[in-house]
Amino acid sequence: MEREGGAGASEPREEGPSGPDAPRAPGERSxxxxxxxxxxxxxxxxxxxxxxxxxxxxxxxxxxxxxxxxxxxxxxxxxxxxxxxxxxxxxxxxxxxxxxxxxxxxxxxxxxxxxxxxxxxxxxxxxxxxxxxxxxxxxxxxxxxxxxxxxxxxxxxxxxxxxxxxxxxxxxxxxxxxxxxxxxxxxxxxxxxxxxxxxxxxxxxxxxxxxxxxxxxxxxxxxxxxxxxxxxxxxxxxxxxxxxxxxxxRRAACRLAIAYLEPASPPPALRDALAPLEAGAAEEGLSCFALRGPSGAGAQTFLDALRERLEPARVVRVSGVPGALEPLGSLRLALLREHGSPEAAAESLGPTLGRVAVGEPVPWTEAVEAAAQAFGARPWFVVDPVPSVDGATLALLAEVAERGGAFFVARAPVDATLPPPLRALPFRDLVLPQLRIDDAKAVAQETLGDADEDIVRRVAVLGGDSPLGVMEAARALIAAGDLVHDGEHFVWRLSPRAGVRAIPLDALLQERLTALEPGPLRMLEAVCVLPLGTPPTLVEAVAARDGLDPDAQAQALGRLRQEAFLERVGAPAPTSEMLRRLVIQNMPPARQAELYRFCARAMGEAESCRGELTRGTRGFYRAEGGDQAAGARDLLAAAEAARGAAMERPARRLAAAAVQVHPTRETRTAAAAISRGAGGEREGEDVVERVSQVAVSALLSGDLDTVERTIEAAIAEGRDLAAADRVRAMAYLAKGETGAAMEAFRRAREKASGDDRTRARASLTLAWILLHAGNAEESIRAALDALAAARTLKDPRGEAAALHTLSACYKTLGRDEEAARIADASPA
The missing domain is CATH 3.30.70.1230 (Nucleotide cyclase, GGDEF domain)
Structure with a gap:
């Protein structure tokens, strides 16, 4: 065939995927x-x-x-x-x-x-x-x-x-x-x-x-x-x-139809479960509720509707801060989220909270007094999610709530205890229910509008057990081109998918994420590594460092808002916490580190982050971005600022984090000085023995808060990081968090030396973790290893601990007689 035109048509290019070959006779050329x-x-x-x-x-x-x-x-x-x-x-x-x-x-x-x-x-x-x-x-x-x-x-x-x-x-x-x-x-x-x-x-x-x-x-x-x-x-x-x-x-034309979806009102089962919360919001005085359940269960929609109806004078929505390290960092972000800038916060709430909004250290009592005065009587505090909020913010909110008779709502994991600052408040647990199929259909019908019954039923089933799941099922079907909008209502483009079964929420989100082009995906990643409340200028600065010019950013943001990856109004923010986590999990480690470095540099140049306390968050970003030395310096600077503002516990926690990030002699020395200045151990005391005794006693009595404080003090004093992680693993076991315990043990094993004493303690910790995980056979092997190491060291206490662990393993297997004989053989 003659070849005409097409400049460059015969130039070689990179190999790409090819389609299947049509059948041919052997040796035949097409x-x-x-x-x-x-x-x-x-x-x-x-x-x-x-x-x-x-x-x-x-x-x-x-x-x-x-x-x-x-x-x-x-x-x-x-x-x-x-x-x-x-x-x-x-x-x-x-x-x-x-x-x-x-x-x-x-x-x-x-x-x-x-x-x-x-x-x-x-x-x-x-x-x-x-x-x-x-x-x-x-x-x-x-x-x-x-x-x-x-x-x-x-x-x-x-x-x-x-x-x-x-x-x-x-x-x-x-x-x-x-x-x-x-x-x-x-x-x-x-x-x-x-x-x-x-x-x-x-x-x-x-x-x-x-x-x-x-x-x-x-x-x-x-x-x-x-x-x-x-x-x-x-x-x-x-x-x-x-x-x-x-x-x-084109798929892009289908995705425009996501805008036709309507937010659904809370389903009847959720309204019934949250009836006490509604009553508490209308009462006078202090009312505290802990909502137990996953993100996306519909509680925020319920609270938004309640807010519109009751019109409280002040609502403070508090979310997490990276690493939960920056003292009052979550409050700083909440103020920026509500007011847009530190200057607007200062104008509305007073100069003290204006200083908090830029991360400047404010004496603790002054900060509490300013917040109590600015928030007034009966403020609403909505904390979601509790585990990622820094302790100083929780302590301040708890103190202000008691003074002003606040309406306090906190979303916490189902089985976890509330953090220490909140335990003194009279929290009432409310478990968020899963959607029944009838409720799921009602949510789907309200979301899709006048759609066919078959479409409503399939979306309800695919969405699983939460309102967010139903919404994401509808979005996924639209983005995939299965559902299209004909100008009046949603219809199947060709035919429905084969089979009807629930799809996990993360799988529904993942299906939509895979269709994003590189530009919008990079913009979404930049938004998700920054916390809620981040000013738009800081988001733009991070995206610019990632190579997106202003036009590309505007186009990407428009696309992400249009397809419900970001909220339609306000500063860029993901539409759900699950989406934020999934985007971060999807990023390769090198990509995460790159974005964390961009965040650290942008924070260092941003006027809204000029305060010393913000270096706690910047230090987290630097350490996660690969510059552990600079991260530790920032964390120590934030710890020094917190100590100067009489925030002793946050100061010790920052000092401990600096040692964990960069455990050099210089870091340990600086952290120890900060810890002692913040009410920690005094020089010359037998810290190792005292810390061990306090930690073990607290663990046996179930006082896990004391265990955590003791661990932080030990790390800040420069003690063995592996030992601290082993104690932390046992604390997680006491809370029933086996996965977290195993993760802490892995960290301990990476930091541990190879001597027999360390081997004995590590094997004993592993034995208990495996036993709690239901793996008694492997637990026995670990306990036997601990026993051998203890006998090599001629350590009767270690030998007794290993034999007691072996006894517990055999008892779990139903071999009570052998368990009793092993326990009787213990030297102590």
Whole structure:
């Protein structure tokens, strides 16, 4: 086939994925060599009416050896070329488009001049879209594209189909179709070979009028951009194609319909469960409620509706701060979230809280007094989620709540105890219920509007047991192109998905995330690594460091808001906590570290983060970004500022974090000085023995807060980090958090030395973790290892602990007699 036009069409490019090869006889080479007439018009001796689909089988003809009038159907059969006849070739991955014109049904409908003009237009249009003309014959046109131009090529083909139907050059428009195949093309002299050409032609021949049929390789490359319709069989073994949906060809057009979804009101079961909370909001005096359940259960929607109805004077919404390290960091972000800037916060709430809003250290009593005065009587405090909020913010809110008779709502994990600052308040636990199927249908109906009952039922089932799950099921179906909006209501684009079963919320979110282009995804990642309440200017600074200019940021934010990845109004914020966690989990470690470095630099230059306490968060970002030394310096600076503001517990915690991040002699010395100045151990005391005794006594008595404080003091004093993590693992076990205990043990094992004493203690800790996890056999092995190490050390206390652990293991297995004999053998 002669090769025309298409600059760069023969240049090698990077290898890409290729579609499946069509079946061929052994050793056979697929070739195409159609003579290209001048001006791409139909040869005068060949009438289009004489051509049948079978006439367009793959051929390998020498253009110079044939006259158009001599062509017969038999001449167009595949011809195998000998490899020796070809010069060295270069493999090129290409998309091939094959245009086919259907022959007229009647002789009197034949319009050769009009067809010639049309095929010339097709060639010009495809070449303008980046294609290289391989050749043409009659109404057949073959054009190759680089894979980087795949969307341009398919868009051009779809536009040509529209033009063909609308043309008035022939009655009823041109009857044409396209086939598309992806694969390697080989070039030698004036020949182009490759199964992609054969597949494109075969699929075009099997297509109906107005269809664009692509092979499996092309579909895989285009699946994130385009939507597909019916499957097309070819009769050639397993080769099948798929039509592009011409009514709704692009996924992006479908995703616009997410805007038609309506937020649902709280379902009846949730309203019943939260009836005490509603009553408490209307009462006078202190009312505290701990909502036990996952994010997305509908509690925030319920509180928003309650807020609109009761109109409280002040609502303070508090969320987490990275690492939960920055003293009053969550309060700082809450003030920025509500007022937009430190200056606006100072104007509304007074200069003291204005200083808190920029992270300046404010004496503790002054901060509490200012907050109590600014928030007034009966403020609403909504803390979500509790575990990621810093302790100083929780302590301040608790003190202000007791003074002003606040309405205090905190969302906490189902089985976890509340943090120490909140335990003195009279919290009442309310468990958020899972959605029943009837409630899920009600949520789906309200979300989808006037949709068919089958759609409502399927969305309700797919969404599982939470209102957020139902909403995300609807969003996922729309983003995938299964559901489309016809201008009045949602309908199935083709047919519903096979099978109806609940899909986990993270899987529904993941399905939508995979369809995001690099620009919007990078913008979403930048938003998610920053906490709620971050000023938009700081988000923009991080995104700019990530290579997104202002126009790209604006486009990405518009797309993310439109598709409900970000809240539609206010500063950029993810629509759910689950989405934030999933985006961060999806990032490779190197990508996370890169964004954390960008956050640290942006915070260092931001006027809204000029206070010394914000260095607690900046230190977290620096350490997670790979600069542990700089991170430790920031953490120590924040600890010194906290100590100066009489926030002793946060100061010790920051000092301990600095040692864990960068355990050098200099860091330990500085941390120890801060810890002693904040009410920690005094120099010269037998810290190791006292800390061990206090920690063990507190652990045995169930005082886990004292255990944690003791661990922090020990770390700040420069004590053994491995030992601290072993004690922390046992504290997690006491709380029933086996996974967290194992993670703490892994950290301890990484930091531990290899001597027998450390081995004995580590094996004993591991034995108890495995026993709590239900793995008694492995627990026995660990306890035996601890016993061997203790006997090597001639340590009777260690030997007794190992034997008691072995006894507990055998008792768990139901072997009580052996357990008793082992316990009796203990030396202590």
């Amino acid at each position: 070739t195409v060599a159609l003579p290209a007439a001048p001006g791409a018009s139909t040869p005068p001796s060949v009438e289009p009416a004489d051509l049948e689909p079978a006439d367009l089988e793959p051929a390998a003809l020498e253009p110079a050896a044939l006259e158009p009038a001599d062509l017969e159907p038999a001449d167009l059969e595949p011809v195998a070329l000998e490899p020796a006849a070809l010069e060295p070739v270069v493999g090129l991955e290409r998309l091939v488009l094959w245009h086919r014109a259907f022959p007229p049904r009647r002789v009197e409908q034949d319009e050769p001049a009009a067809l010639a003009a049309w095929t010339s237009h097709v060639q010009s249009r495809l070449q303008a879209s980046g294609g290289a003309l391989l050749g043409s014959l009659g109404g057949a046109v073959a054009v190759a594209f680089e894979l980087t131009e795949l969307t341009d090529a398919l868009d051009a083909a779809l536009a040509l189909l529209d033009e063909a139907e609308a043309s008035d050059a022939v009655p009823g428009g041109f009857r044409v179709a396209f086939g598309a195949g992806t694969g390697e093309l080989l070039e030698a002299e004036e020949r182009v070979l490759g199964a992609a050409i054969d597949r494109a032609q075969l699929l075009a021949n099997r297509a109906r009028r107005g269809e664009l049929v692509v092979d499996a390789g092309t579909r895989e490359l285009a699946s994130t951009t385009y939507l597909f319709g019916r499957s097309v069989g070819t009769g050639a073994a397993a080769l099948r194609g798929s039509t592009l949906d011409r009514q709704v060809p």
